[in-house]
Amino acid sequence: MDxxxxxxxxxxxxxxxxxxxxxxxxxIYGAMGVINLAHGEFVMLGAYSAWLLQSYLGLGIxxxxxxxxxxxxxxxxxxxRGVVRWLYHRPLDTILATWGIGIVLxxxxxxxxxxxxxxxxxxxxxxxxxxxxxxVMSNYRIFLVFFSLSVLAATWYLLTRTEFGxxxxxxxxxxxxxxxxxxxxxxxxxxxFAYGAGLAGIAxxxxxxxxxxxxxxxxxxxxxxxxxxxxxxxxxxxGTAVASGLVGEATxxxxxxxxxxxxxxxxxxxxxxxxxxxPQGLFPDKVRR
Amino acid sequence: MAQLELQGLSVQxxxxxxxxxxxxxxxxxxxxxxxxxxxxxxxxxxxxxxxxTTPTGGAILFDGRDxxxxxxxxxxxxxxxxxxxxxxxxRELTVVENLEIARSARPGVLSSLTVFRSRLQGRxxxxxxxxxxxxxxxxKAGNLSHGQMQWLEIAMLLMQDARLILMDEPTAGMTxxxxxxxxxxxxxxxGSHTMIVVEHDMSFVRQIAETVTVMDQGGLLAQGSIxxxxxxxxxxxxxxxxxxxxxx
Amino acid sequence: MNRNFSFDCIGYALFALLLLVVVPWGLGFDxxxxxxxxxxxxxxxxxxxxxxxxxxAGILNLGQAAxxxxxxxxxxxxxxxKASVNMPDGMPDFMGWTNVESLPWFWEPFHSLPxxxxxxxxxxxxxxxxxxxxxxxxxxTGVFVAIITLAFLVAIQLVFVExxxxxGGENGLTGLxxxxxxxxxxxxxxxxxxxxxxxxxxCALVLALALVRSKVGLVLRAIKENPDRVRFFGYDxxxxxxxxxxxxxxxxxxxxxxxxxVLEFASPTYMGVPFSLAIxxxxxxxxxxxxxxxxxxxxxxxxLEGRLSDLFVDGWTLFLGMLFILVVLVMPRGxxxxxxxxxxxxxxxxxxxxxxRRESLAISRSVVSGTHDKGGR
Numbered sequence: 001m002d003x004x005x006x007x008x009x010x011x012x013x014x015x016x017x018x019x020x021x022x023x024x025x026x027x028i029y030g031a032m033g034v035i036n037l038a039h040g041e042f043v044m045l046g047a048y049s050a051w052l053l054q055s056y057l058g059l060g061i062x063x064x065x066x067x068x069x070x071x072x073x074x075x076x077x078x079x080x081r082g083v084v085r086w087l088y089h090r091p092l093d094t095i096l097a098t099w100g101i102g103i104v105l106x107x108x109x110x111x112x113x114x115x116x117x118x119x120x121x122x123x124x125x126x127x128x129x130x131x132x133x134x135x136v137m138s139n140y141r142i143f144l145v146f147f148s149l150s151v152l153a154a155t156w157y158l159l160t161r162t163e164f165g166x167x168x169x170x171x172x173x174x175x176x177x178x179x180x181x182x183x184x185x186x187x188x189x190x191x192x193f194a195y196g197a198g199l200a201g202i203a204x205x206x207x208x209x210x211x212x213x214x215x216x217x218x219x220x221x222x223x224x225x226x227x228x229x230x231x232x233x234x235x236x237x238x239g240t241a242v243a244s245g246l247v248g249e250a251t252x253x254x255x256x257x258x259x260x261x262x263x264x265x266x267x268x269x270x271x272x273x274x275x276x277x278x279p280q281g282l283f284p285d286k287v288r289r
Numbered sequence: 290m291a292q293l294e295l296q297g298l299s300v301q302x303x304x305x306x307x308x309x310x311x312x313x314x315x316x317x318x319x320x321x322x323x324x325x326x327x328x329x330x331x332x333x334x335x336x337x338x339x340x341x342t343t344p345t346g347g348a349i350l351f352d353g354r355d356x357x358x359x360x361x362x363x364x365x366x367x368x369x370x371x372x373x374x375x376x377x378x379x380r381e382l383t384v385v386e387n388l389e390i391a392r393s394a395r396p397g398v399l400s401s402l403t404v405f406r407s408r409l410q411g412r413x414x415x416x417x418x419x420x421x422x423x424x425x426x427x428x429k430a431g432n433l434s435h436g437q438m439q440w441l442e443i444a445m446l447l448m449q450d451a452r453l454i455l456m457d458e459p460t461a462g463m464t465x466x467x468x469x470x471x472x473x474x475x476x477x478x479x480g481s482h483t484m485i486v487v488e489h490d491m492s493f494v495r496q497i498a499e500t501v502t503v504m505d506q507g508g509l510l511a512q513g514s515i516x517x518x519x520x521x522x523x524x525x526x527x528x529x530x531x532x533x534x535x536x537x
Numbered sequence: 538m539n540r541n542f543s544f545d546c547i548g549y550a551l552f553a554l555l556l557l558v559v560v561p562w563g564l565g566f567d568x569x570x571x572x573x574x575x576x577x578x579x580x581x582x583x584x585x586x587x588x589x590x591x592x593x594a595g596i597l598n599l600g601q602a603a604x605x606x607x608x609x610x611x612x613x614x615x616x617x618x619k620a621s622v623n624m625p626d627g628m629p630d631f632m633g634w635t636n637v638e639s640l641p642w643f644w645e646p647f648h649s650l651p652x653x654x655x656x657x658x659x660x661x662x663x664x665x666x667x668x669x670x671x672x673x674x675x676x677x678t679g680v681f682v683a684i685i686t687l688a689f690l691v692a693i694q695l696v697f698v699e700x701x702x703x704x705g706g707e708n709g710l711t712g713l714x715x716x717x718x719x720x721x722x723x724x725x726x727x728x729x730x731x732x733x734x735x736x737x738x739x740c741a742l743v744l745a746l747a748l749v750r751s752k753v754g755l756v757l758r759a760i761k762e763n764p765d766r767v768r769f770f771g772y773d774x775x776x777x778x779x780x781x782x783x784x785x786x787x788x789x790x791x792x793x794x795x796x797x798x799v800l801e802f803a804s805p806t807y808m809g810v811p812f813s814l815a816i817x818x819x820x821x822x823x824x825x826x827x828x829x830x831x832x833x834x835x836x837x838x839x840x841l842e843g844r845l846s847d848l849f850v851d852g853w854t855l856f857l858g859m860l861f862i863l864v865v866l867v868m869p870r871g872x873x874x875x876x877x878x879x880x881x882x883x884x885x886x887x888x889x890x891x892x893x894r895r896e897s898l899a900i901s902r903s904v905v906s907g908t909h910d911k912g913g914r
Binding site: 339341360361362363365366370371377378379380381382386389390391393396397398401402403404405445449 | 767
């Protein structure tokens with residue numbers, strides 16, 4: 001039984017990381033229909049920022065989060081203004097262009113700091129474990145679960161309770177009419193993109209104690225996160241959250257039943273099935289363009 | 290026996306009964322005009338017959354065969370063709386290519402693999418002459434005028450040689466001369482093709498129609514010759530009473 | 538249609554001339570250079586395969602590397618068995634290391650070369666057929682096709698890496714014997730081998746062109762624009778899309794087989810996401826609307842990579858990424874789009890000039906003769 005709960009917690013922990021990566025992607029895809037394959041590189045940049053700030057300024061991960069959010073958000077803003085904004089009417093082409101951006105960002109990092117793995121220390125206050133019976137949970141992973149839920153809540157608040165959110169939702173539903181009411185859609189898009197990128201940066205910083213940081217770390221993360229967004233349903237934060245939980249737990253379960261790799265394969269095949277039979281996702285957005 | 294028979298056909302969208310227990314039967318070679326106020330369910334009826342919408346009740350029989358659950362492409366192969374309200378042609382393809390797509394007597398993948406050239410003789414030439422697009426053979430359909438696009442779509446239906454042709458406002462956006470010409474074409478198709486035409490232009494209806502069916506609120510309101518229908522009190526009520534913005 | 542056809546013929550003839558005469562001459566018949574160029578040709582071939590589904594039918598397959606990799610592994614299995622004849626039970630060496638008892642049943646058929654070649658084409662095609670029926674019967678299009686094929690690619694690569702006992706895992710299949718075809722031994726650094734690869738590419742191009750120029754290609758273009766309307770003419774859209782998808786997969790498998798002959802090993806990186814998206818890049822750079830252009834795109838980008846990565850080891854990838862962003866932004870139709878646009882403008886200019894000359898001639902003649910004979914002829 002303990003094995004089961006340990007595995008379930010591992011799934012939850014994975015889900016929390018997926019959720020943070022996927023949230024940014026969900027906003028960018030949901031709002032603009034842009035399939036941002038550079039999102040994995042935003043995560044990677046967040047991870048490297050955490051490493052830089054810790055190694056050179058001695059800042060801990062938690063202390064540097066706001067700074068990382070801003071830094072990666074600004075890079076996202078530059079990417080949107082420089083490239084993505086020209087492609088809003090060609091959604092499939094955004095796959096190609098953002099992949100190119102990903103290559104460039106990866107290579108810049110590789111040239112700047114090399115391609116060796118980097119490690120970032122966990123915040124000391126979150127050292128240690130909580131043990132309930134035979135179930136051992138690391139404090140840091142527990143923290144991640146709660147942190148990802150609060151990021152979800154903050155995003156929900158931003159989208160539904162602020163002026164920016166209202167405008168964004170108006171633009172998502174009808175760009176032309178929103179423009180007629182004086183909403184500057186290009187500015188809204190740019191901000192939404194930057195926010196999504198910033199979230200990716202935070203996610204990247206927070207995973208550094210768990211994985212090794214390399215320039216290529218984002219490539220497969222973005223595929224997973226994108227599958228989560230599609231499974232959840234475009235434009236649905238709840239869907240993204242539920243899908244992260246499902247994918248995380250399913251991966252843990254299948255890995256337990258088979259092995260890590262085949263578990264992942266099984267989850268991928270299940271996701272393919274889901275997309276095939278429910279392309280609008282688990283929580284389809286009822287009004288969309 | 291009737292060629293097309295609708296038996297108690299119904300479809301419901303959410304709470305709305307768009308078509309509600311419609312019975313209709315058409316003889317082979319007949320031209321039937323479908324009239325009715327906005328929202329009466331005329332276009333939906335055409336959608337149901339061609340398979341674009343699946344009915345929630347009732348049956349569609351074509352040549353006595355039940356088609357109610359058949360997918361679109363199979364109905365097309367049986368001989369049901371459809372013209373849409375706004376001209377729906379392949380804008381990136383040339384006129385000839387559009388007609389070649391419409392020449393679909395053998396729509397299978399394997400037979401398509403053996404066709405490399407559009408034959409401009411025979412049926413293709415006749416149809417081109419009929420709709421006067423002979424000079425635009427290699428023009429992209431997207432570059433044609435609105436009227437020419439309507440013609441092209443009609444030509445495609447002739448090319449398809451559908452036995453039952455469903456037309457949704459075929460003369461929309463046409464000039465008076467073009468409309469009259471269209472009427473002549475339709476009249477010449479009577480007997481060989483069965484047609485259902487949804488139309489608001491009454492002078493056009495007078496030019497082509499023998500029997501007229503009037504729909505209202507998803508059901509059959511009246512049926513008969515134009516004179517009979519026009520003098521029908523129920524029809525007058527439907528047009529002038531609640532839905533009335535005077536199409537007739 | 539006829540003018541297009543003659544353009545095709547000219548383009549293909551020039552391309553064949555380039556591959557068969559200019560390139561070997563330009564490379565000075567040097568074995569190493571020829572081998573490198575043969576590699577570019579196989580990559581051009583897989584880019585062309587993608588153009589067949591993406592450009593022609595609008596199916597963006599982000600998992601093209603999966604079918605390429607399948608072809609590669611199938612050929613490598615045959616060559617591995619050939620290299621292992623002197624091993625105990627004729628088993629490949631890596632199986633011995635991982636304690637596999639006897640040769641697995643799915644390795645057995647690849648003792649035979651004809652079976653291998655047939656399988657290298659048919660297995661990718663069959664996989665594509667299953668995927669195609671699965672997706673297109675459900676009317677899955679656009680982004681969703683891209684995502685499903687991408688997820689499939691990741692899954693299949695994971696399996697190949699995981700099943701080390703049967704596939705060689707991360708290392709892939711190495712230590713392969715050379716191919717023997719009708720008594721000819723393929724020496725991958727020879728001129729004859731280069732011609733073999735070039736011949737395969739030209740052959741595949743001609744076959745693909747036949748598909749595109751037949752009515753199937755026309756129906757596919759119509760489907761790309763408006764699949765619903767095509768259904769109303771009685772075409773089974775899913776079947777046409779599946780055919781394009783299968784043909785593309787078969788050619789990709791073919792290219793994969795050749796790639797193994799060129800490099801003499803098969804690796805799971807052939808099925809990686811980076812490689813698969815690189816194929817999309819080549820196709821887009823060359824121009825997805827034309828098969829030859831897509832093949833050229835594959836050849837040119839890889840040639841640039843070969844030359845530039847010697848000069849700037851790191852900078853090359855950066856350059857590739859930027860090139861790609863630029864292509865998407867500035868020339869969405871690739872090099873072919875630029876070339877095609879320029880050609881159309883030149884033709885229009887000459888036609889206009891000829892028309893004006895004829896008109897001015899006609900006017901001057903009518904002035905001379907005092908008639909209003911406008912045609913002049």
